[in-house]
Amino acid sequence: MNAWMTWAVLAGVVVILELFSGTFYLLMIAIGMVAGGIVAIIGFGSSVQLIIAAIVGSLATIFLHKSKYGWKGNVNAARDPNVNMDIGQTVDVQNWHQQSNGHFSARVAYRGAMWDVELHHRDGDAGQYVIHEIQGSKLIVKPM
Structure with a gap:
């Protein structure tokens, strides 16, 4: 099996695992694996593929964490209308x-x-x- 196929299979497995976790963080790691596969198609060696996959996956995870979809701090449940339906009544x-x-x-x-x-x-x-x-x-x- 070619290196890019290995990256594609690994990315697919991580996407499937992400469906079970309910977060987008594993999806960001899968994006890094796809980047590693693209580098493999171009023809770079395995060390460059690993470095690119790590960098892209890490940057995607950091950007997700900083976005509005990332980790929310501790929300006071006593004031959160998503937790308590009485807030706002x-x-x-x-x-x-x-x-x-x-x-x-x-x-x-x-x-x-x-x-x-x-x-x-x-x-x-x-x-x-x-x-x-x-x-x-x-x-x-x-x-x-």
Whole structure:
């Protein structure tokens, strides 16, 4: 088997493995292997093929990591609407109670249950509020 065929088979195997992993990082390594195969078709030796495959695969992985599709830092699940479907929903607060620390709290009916609601550093007026964060059984809200 020719060297370029070996690179193509290896790249295909890595693409199949990537389908199971759910990330794009193995795909970037496969792109490096394809680059190694192209260098093999041109006629360079195996050491040049390996170096080109490593460089292209590494650069592709770095560019993916820096892009918007790359690794996301630790996201606070209490504020992430992709984790918690309640983030961004509205609640109707009838009256606020001022606490000693300057915060406002209330009790509201939301999704068939009573919830504690907290509003920070604002004057608490009755009305509708948007859920900004969830801390245990407490909704942290902000004005609409």
